[in-house]
Amino acid sequence: MKRLGLLLLTLALGACSPAAAPENPRVAKIHRTQCGRCHSPPEPGKRSRAEVEAAATRHSTRVRLTREEWTAMVDYLAPAAN
Ligand code: HEC
DSSP states (O other), rough: OHHHHHHHHHHHHHOOTTSSOOOOOOHHHHHHHHTTTTSOOOOSSSSOOOHHHHHHHTTTTSSSHHHHHHHHHHHHSSOTTO
């Protein structure tokens, strides 16, 4: 019973923090499958938007993503609040 309470609490907290861990399964999948090929995949929330945007520009010939996918990737790695 104690465990169930903890589980419910975890779920409730998770639902309240979309900004901290952006839910975007499509980007999460690209991140998982593409971004670890040459280096370890950059962790979300560790870099400024400017850093991620600059890196995205340098990556235009390294990883083939559409403009929308890169925009979503920047949002994923550096949520606007950063
Ligand atoms: C084809 C190889 C390759 C792939 C695939 C790749 N990267 Fe990189 N990445 C590099 C190289 C080389 C560097 C170091 C030079 C630089 O910073 O541009 C780098 C550096 C970076 C940096 C800056 C350094 C840092 O740790 O802050 C970020 C951010 C980054 N990559 C993000 C990504 C993301 C997001 C993806 C997936 C969409 C990705 N990379 C996929 C080759 C790759």
